[in-house]
Amino acid sequence: MTRKLTYNEIDNILDFITPQKGIPPVVALSISNNNKDNLRTQLNNIDIYPAIIPQLKESLEKTWFKSQVQPGESVGVICAQSIGEKNTQTALNTFHKAGQSETTMTEGVPRLQELLNATKNQRQINHRIFFNEGTKNIKDLRRTIGNHITGIKLGDLIVQNGVEIIFDKQPEPWYDAYEVLYGNEFRRYTNCIKVQLKKKRLFEFKINLNDISKAISDTYEDLTCVFSPFVATGEIYIFVDTVDVLSKLQHPIAFINESNAVEIYMEDIVLPNIEKLDICGIEGIDEIFYTVKKKEWFVETNASNNKNNVFRRLVSLPIVDACRTVSNNVWDIYETLGIEAVRKFLVDEFMIIMDGINTCHAVLLVDRMTFGGSISSISRYTLKYDECGPMGKASFEESLDNFLNAAVTGEVESTNGVSAAIVCGKRSNIGTGMMDLVMDLSNNT
Numbered sequence: 001m002t003r004k005l006t007y008n009e010i011d012n013i014l015d016f017i018t019p020q021k022g023i024p025p026v027v028a029l030s031i032s033n034n035n036k037d038n039l040r041t042q043l044n045n046i047d048i049y050p051a052i053i054p055q056l057k058e059s060l061e062k063t064w065f066k067s068q069v070q071p072g073e074s075v076g077v078i079c080a081q082s083i084g085e086k087n088t089q090t091a092l093n094t095f096h097k098a099g100q101s102e103t104t105m106t107e108g109v110p111r112l113q114e115l116l117n118a119t120k121n122q123r124q125i126n127h128r129i130f131f132n133e134g135t136k137n138i139k140d141l142r143r144t145i146g147n148h149i150t151g152i153k154l155g156d157l158i159v160q161n162g163v164e165i166i167f168d169k170q171p172e173p174w175y176d177a178y179e180v181l182y183g184n185e186f187r188r189y190t191n192c193i194k195v196q197l198k199k200k201r202l203f204e205f206k207i208n209l210n211d212i213s214k215a216i217s218d219t220y221e222d223l224t225c226v227f228s229p230f231v232a233t234g235e236i237y238i239f240v241d242t243v244d245v246l247s248k249l250q251h252p253i254a255f256i257n258e259s260n261a262v263e264i265y266m267e268d269i270v271l272p273n274i275e276k277l278d279i280c281g282i283e284g285i286d287e288i289f290y291t292v293k294k295k296e297w298f299v300e301t302n303a304s305n306n307k308n309n310v311f312r313r314l315v316s317l318p319i320v321d322a323c324r325t326v327s328n329n330v331w332d333i334y335e336t337l338g339i340e341a342v343r344k345f346l347v348d349e350f351m352i353i354m355d356g357i358n359t360c361h362a363v364l365l366v367d368r369m370t371f372g373g374s375i376s377s378i379s380r381y382t383l384k385y386d387e388c389g390p391m392g393k394a395s396f397e398e399s400l401d402n403f404l405n406a407a408v409t410g411e412v413e414s415t416n417g418v419s420a421a422i423v424c425g426k427r428s429n430i431g432t433g434m435m436d437l438v439m440d441l442s443n444n445t
Contacts, residue, residue, distance in 0.1 A: 001049075002047035002048055002049055003047060003048070003050065004044070004046075004047060005043055005044070005046070005048060005053070009053060010040055010043050010044070012057070013043065013053070013056065013057045013060060014036050014039055014040065014043075014060075016057075016060075016061045016064060016065075017032055017035055017036050017039075017064065018032060019031070019032045020032070039060070071434070072430055072431045072432065072433070072434040072435075073430075073431070074418075074430050074431070075360075075364060076364070078361070079360075079361040079364045079365060082354075082357045082358065082361045083354060083357065083361060083365065086353075086354040086356065086357055087109065087112060087354070090108045090109055090112070090353070090354075091108075091109050108353070110123075111349075111353055112350075112353050112354075115330065115346060115349055115350065115353075116377060116378045116379070117377045117378075117379055118330060118331070118369070118375045118376070118377040120331055122328075122329050124302075124328075125310070125327065125328065125329045125332070126300060126301055126302060126327070126328050127285075127300070127301045127310070127311060127314060127325065127326070127327050127328070128298065128299075128300050128325065128326050129149070129288075129298060129299045129300070129301065129314060129320060129325050130296075130298045130320070130321040130324040130325050131144055131145070131298065131299075131319055131320060131321055132318075132319060132320070132321050133319070134297075135296050135297045135298065136295075136296075136297070137297065138290050138292075138297055140297075141290065141297045141298075141299070142290075144319055145288075145299065145319070146205070146206045147205040147206055147207055147279075147280035147281055148280070148281060148282075148317055148319060149281055149282060149285055149288055149299065149301075149314075150205065150281045150282075150285055150286070150287065150288055151278065151280075151281040151282050151283040151284060151285050151286070152201075152205060152207070152278070152279045152280050152281050153275065153276055153277060153278055153279060154195075154212065154216070154274055154275055154276075154277045154279055155275035155276065156201070157197045157198055157201055157202065157207070157212070157279065158195050158196065158197060158198070158275070159196050159197065159198050159234075162195060162196035162197070163193065163194070163195055163196075163271065164193070164194040164195075165191075165192075165193055165194075165263060165266050165267060165271075166191070166192050166193070166194055166237075167190070167191050167262075167263075168190050168191070169190055169191070169192045169237065169239075172228075174228075174229050175226075177229070178226060178229070182226075185224045186224045186225075186226050186237075186239045188224075188239075188241075189224065189239040189240060189241055189242070190239075191239070191240050191242050191262060191266065192237045192238055192239045192240060193237075193238045193240065193266060193270065193271060193274075194235060194236075194237050194238075195235070195236050195238065196233070196234055196235050197209070197212070197234040197235075197236065198234070199231075199232070199234045202234065205280065205281075207279060207280060209227035209228070209231070209234070209236060210227060211279070211280070212225070212227070212236060212279055213225035213226070213227045213236060215277060215278075215279055216238060216274060216277060219277060220273075220274070222240065222241035223238055223239065223240060223241070223270070223274070224238075224239045225237065225238050225239070226239065238270075238274065240265075240266055240270055242262045242265065242266070245261055245262050245265050282308070282310055282313050282314065283308050283310075284308045284310045285301050285310060286301075286302060287301065287302045288300070288301050288302075289301075289302065309335075310327075310332075311327040311329070311332035311333070311336055312332075312335070312336045315336065326345065328349075330342055330345060330346065330375060331375070333345050334374070334375055339370055339373055339374065339375075342370055342375060343366055343367070343370045346362075346366040346369065346370070347359070347362050347363055347366050350362040350365065350366065365378070380396065380397040380398060388417045388419070388420070389406075389411065389412070389413035389414055389415070389416075389417060389420050390402050390403060390405070390406030390411050390413055391413050391415070391417075391419060391420035391423045391424070392417040392418075392419040392420045395419040395420075395423065396419075416429065418430055
């Protein structure tokens with residue numbers, strides 16, 4: 001009868017994994033423990049007959065030692081071959097996807113180029129947002145999100161042709177009741193802008209007229225808002241202080257004179273500014289899409305810009321699960337979570353794009369990009385700052401420029417690199433050439 005392996009049995013199976021000699025003991029022990037933990041996680045999930053446990057150990061041990069890389073192996077070349085093979089096939093498959101959505105296209109070669117170049121001005125910046133509560137169904141999630149995510153400006157809420165400029169506004173019958181609750185500051189002004197709002201959009205994002213009026217009044221000192229108590233109309237009267245407009249007009253300017261200065265001020269200055277006012281949400285998130293996976297609901301954003309630290313503001317929201325929320329922009333993660341989070345993110349992204357290759361190839365590439373503590377792109381620009389000599393740089397790209405610069409500055413080529421050694425016909429420091437053997441003459445008999 002099959003059963004799970006015990007902790008002691010798993011330790012006994014993995015006892016052939018020992019720290020490697022020839023490298024710092026602390027590093028060797030860490031690598032050994034990581035390898036054991038990975039295999040232990042897999043062994044915990046299997047059911048096995050107790051009689052074949054010795055056979056399992058023997059098979060694992062043979063596979064383990066067979067997978068060991070030979071000393072001096074050019075792992076970088078193998079990594080480049082594996083990635084290049086997958087990249088070439090992906091490029092060929094792109095022709096079969098013509099006409100599909102742009103999101104599908106950016107998942108292939110363009111996405112790989114974005115990651116390798118560490119692009120800061122990414123075409124599409126999307127986020128996958130998980131929440132701490134309300135994830136069982138879409139109704140609860142909508143209630144949890146409310147108006148915290150999607151960035152809404154006042155202009156997004158105004159109906160088409162729903163703006164009217166009114167001079168010498170006559171009092172409404174409900175003004176007296178309004179003054180009891182919200183004050184009578186609006187009585188000082190007579191000119192106002194009447195806006196009619198989209199009631200369906202207000203309901204969708206749970207925005208009330210009082211919140212909009214307060215946002216406008218708090219932002220602009222010379223504006224006072226009065227919202228209609230008849231919610232069905234969705235009307236707000238924005239009273240404007242126009243007392244100083246005429247006094248500042250010393251003499252007519254072009255077509256502006258005393259008869260139309262106030263109207264032009266309200267229409268061309270006040271109205272465009274209040275339409276750009278942020279009412280709720282995070283500026284830059286234009287739209288959200290509700291998605292479910294494994295019976296858990298979450299949200300994906302579309303076409304967010306990166307000018308307002310959108311990702312940092314997202315993970316700072318109390319309703320958001322900051323441990324799982326992720327951006328597809330590597331610089332967002334670096335500036336918010338640090339270089340280790342970037343390393344994990346890049347490995348995951350490369351494995352999604354190049355599904356089927358060994359994870360070690362992606363890890364080697366990502367380690368090269370993050371080794372310096374920041375994100376380094378894999379391009380000719382970062383190669384300029386590498387420690388390799390001019391021949392190594394010339395063998396990559398811009399051969400003539402590199403040779404000219406080296407000649408002008410008197411740069412010295414040490415020929416320690418693989419490319420430079422091959423150019424000069426020297427034995428490279430790879431394979432059997434990575435070490436020198438000297439005969440011990442003292443034992444010669």
